Amino acid sequence: MLSRKQKLFFYKLFSLFSVVRGYNILIIVIAQYLAARYILAPKEGFMEIILDTHLLALVLASAVAIAAGYIINNFYDAEKDLINRPKKSMLDRLVSQRTKIATYFTLNFISVAIASFVSFNAFIFFSAYIFGIWFYSHKLKKIPFLGNLTSAMLAITPFFAIFIYYGNLHSVIFVHAAFLFLLILIREFIKDLENIKGDLAQNYKTIPVMYGEKVSKGLITLSASIAILVTIFLITQYDTGYMRFYFYGSIGLLIFSVLILYRANTKPQYLLLHNVLKFIIVSGVFSIPLLNIDVILNNITRVL
Template sequence: MNKAATTRHKILALFSVVRGYNIMLLTVAQYLAAIFVFTVNQTLREVMVDWHLHLVVLSTISVVSSGYIINDFYDASIDAINKPVKTHIGNWVSQKTKLQVYFTLNFIAFVLGMIISWKAGVFFAGYIFLIWLYSHKLQKYPLVRILSVSILDILPFFVIFVYYENISELIITHGLYLYLLVLLKEFIKDFERAKGALLTNRETLVLKYGEDKVKVYVYVLLALLTIPTYFLLRFPEVGSMRYYFYSSIIWGPLFLILLYIAKTNKHYFLLHNFLRVVLVMGVFSLSLIDTSVLLIRILNEVRI
C-alpha cells in the first residue's frame, strides 16, 4: 500500500471513529439555529463574519469528536462483535494516534472556549470531564448509561443557545422534546448492543430485564414525547416547523408497529436509522421556524 493510500485510509478511519456524519449534522444544526432562530434581523454576511460563532462551532465539534474517540476505546470489545466493519475501518489508525488526536481535540476545544469567554472555557472543560466520566464509569450501569449519554448527546445542540444568551420557555420545551427523542434512540441501541454485551460479559437493560419489558419502557417514552410536542405546537414562534411536529402523527404509530414486531438485530438497526432520519428532519426543519427569514434573504440575493 502506497503512502497516499495509507493516508486516505487513516482519514477514513478517523472519520469513522469520530462519526463524521454526526459531526456534520451537529455543525449544520448549530449554523441553522444561529441563522434562522437567533439572528433573524441580521444579514447572512453579518452572521457569518461573527468569528466568535465559528469558534463556538469549532470548539463543539472538537470536544464531541474527542468524546467519540474515547468512547471508541471503551466500546472496542462490543463494537468488534456488533459492528465488525466499522471496527475494522477504525483499526486502520493505531490506538496511539487516536489518543494523540483525542488530547489534541480536547486542548483545541478548551483553548478556543477560553478565547470566547472564561464561561465557555469552563463549559468545555466540564463537558470533557463528563464524557470521560461516562466512558470510564457511568456506561457500566445500563439505565444510567442511557440517561447520561442522552444528556451528553443533546448538550452540544444547545451550546449555540447559551452563546446567544437566549434560554426561553420555547427552547426548554424543545430541549425536552429532543432529549426524549434521543433517549428513545438510545433505548433502541440497547437492543443492538445485546449480542456484543452478552459475549463480552457487559450488562444492558435488554439482558437484565428482557426485550418485552424494555419495549414497554420505549412505549412509555413514545407516549411522553407527545407532551412537549403538544406544547411546542402552541408556540406561535414555531412557525412552519409545526409541520415537522405534526409528522409525529404519522411516524409515531409506524414506529410503534415496527417496534412491536421487531425480533432481530436487523429490525432494531432499522428502527435506529428510522429515528436518525427523524432527528435529521428536525435539524433541517429549523429553517422553517420563520420562513420569512429565508424568503427575505433569497430576495436580497443573500446579500453576501
Template sequence: MRAEHSYQFNRQRGLKTLLLKSLSLFSSVRLYNVIIVAIAQFLAAVFIMAPGLSVTSILLDYKLWLIIIASSAAIAGGYIINNFYDREKDLINRPQKTLLENQVRRSTLWSVYFVVNAVGFILGSIVSWRAGLFFALYIFAMWFYSHKLKRILFLGNLMAALLAVTPFFVLFMYYKNFYAVILVHGGFLFLILGMRELVKDLENLRGDLAQNYRTIPVVLGEKVSKQFYTFLTFLTIVPIAVLVGYFKLGYMHYYFTLITGALLVCLPLIWSSRRKREYLLIHFILKIIIGVGVFSILLIDLPSILDRFQTLFT
C-alpha cells in the first residue's frame, strides 16, 4: 500500500511539474501573440493580399502555410531571446510571471530558441531563397533588437513596432502585392503598436530605471511620454481617415469608428494614470483594438466572404 501511495504521489507530482513547465514555456514564447499573428497572416492572405484567388486555392497552397509556420517559429524565438535579456528587469516589473517562466531551465530555452529559429529558416527556404533570406534577417534583427537596440532612446520603440509588422512583408513578397490600401493599413497598425510600446515603457518604468534602459519615460519623463502618446493618437487618425475616405472597407468602417472612440477615451485615462495597474488597463484596450482588428478584416467584403465560404463547403 505504501509503495502504491508513493507511486501515485510521484506520478501526480510529475504531472504537476510537466504542466507547470508547459505553462512556463507557453508564457515564454507568448503563445497567444503568436497565434494572433498567424491568424492575421491567414486572413490578410485570403481577404487582402489575394482577393482574386478562391478560398480553396489559398487553403491548398502549402507555401502559404509554410510561411505562416515559419513566421510563428521566428516570432516565438524572438520572445525567448527577449526574455533572456529582460530577465532582471522583468523580475522587478512582473515578478510572478517571470517566476513562472523561470520554471524551464535556461539551457532548455536556448535549445528551443535554436530549434524554432532553424525551423523558421528552413521552412522559409523551402518556399524560396528570398523567403529564407527574409527569415534569416528577421531572426537576426530580433536578436539585435533584444541585445542592443532595445536600450536606445526612440530607436527601441521604433524597432519594436517595425518588428511586429514585419511578418506581413513576407506575404507582400510572396503575392507581389503592394497596393496602397495595404501600406495604409500597415501604417495604422504600426502607429497602434508604437502606442502600445510607449504604454509598456510607462508600465515598466521601475525596472527600466533600475536596469538603465534608456526608454522615453526614463530619459524624458512621464509627462513627455504622455505628450508623445497624445501625438501618436491624433496621428493614428490620419490613416483611419484615409482608409475610410478613399478605400472600400465594407463593414470594416464600423471597426475604425469604434476604435477611434476607444483611442480618444484612452487619452484622459493616460493623463490621469499614475500607477502600473492604470497603464495596464490602457495596454489591455490597445491589445483588444489589435485583436479585434485582426478579425475585422472579415468585414471588408462580408457578403462575398460568406458566398466564398458557402462555395467552399458545398
C-alpha cells in the first residue's frame, strides 16, 4: 500500500503530465519520425533514421520545448481554464504555479542544450521558438485572429526543424504543411467558440467575443473551404499513394463539420467539432506511411 505522501507525489506527477499534455507530445514525436521516413528522406531505411543522433536531438528538443510551452500557456490561462475546464483545472492545480515556472525554465534550458548538440543554427532556431511560444502566451493570444494564426504556426514550427535538417524543401512539403496549418487553424477557431464563457470572463479579445459567433463561423467555413481546395490540389498534383483515401475522408469530415457548425450553439456541440478536427489531424499522422505502401509491404515480407 502506498503512503499518503507517495500517493500525493503520483497525483502531482499525473497532474504535471496533464499540464504538459504528454499524449499530444507523443503524437508530435511520432509524426516527426514518420514525416522523416516517408516524406523527407524516403530513400533512407528505418534504422538509419532511428539511429540518427542529430534527428533524435531535434525531436527531443522539440518535445521538451513544446512541453515547456504547454506549462507557460497553462500558467497564463489558469483563471480562464478554471471556468472552461473546471475538472482538468483542479487536477492541474495540484502542482503549484511556482513549481510550474521552475519546470518551465528547466525544460527550456534542456531544449536549447539538446539543440546545441546538433548545431549553433539549431540552438538559435529553438531559442527563437521558445521565445515565440512565450510571446504568444503572454501577449498575442489575446489578440483576435493574430493569436489564432500564431498558435497554428507555432504548432507546425517543430516540423520545419526537421525539414531544414534534411534540406528537403520540395513544394509538396509546403503543401502538406499548409494542409496541416489550416486544420490546426480551424481547430483554434472552434476552441474560441468552445471557450467563449471563460474568454468573456477574463477579457480575452477572441473573434467570437469581439465580433460574434457568426463572424467566427464564417472564418471557420472559409478556412475549411481553403483546406478542401489544398487537399484537392495535393491529390491531383502529387503522388500521395494510398494516403489519398485519407484525404478523401478528410474532405468528407470537413464538409460534415461545416454543416454541423451552423447548427451548433452549445459547448458540447463545439467540443464535438473540436474532436472531429483532432481526429482528422491524428489519423493523418498515422496515415503518413500510406504515402509509400511498398516500404511497409517489403518490411512485412522480410519478417515473414
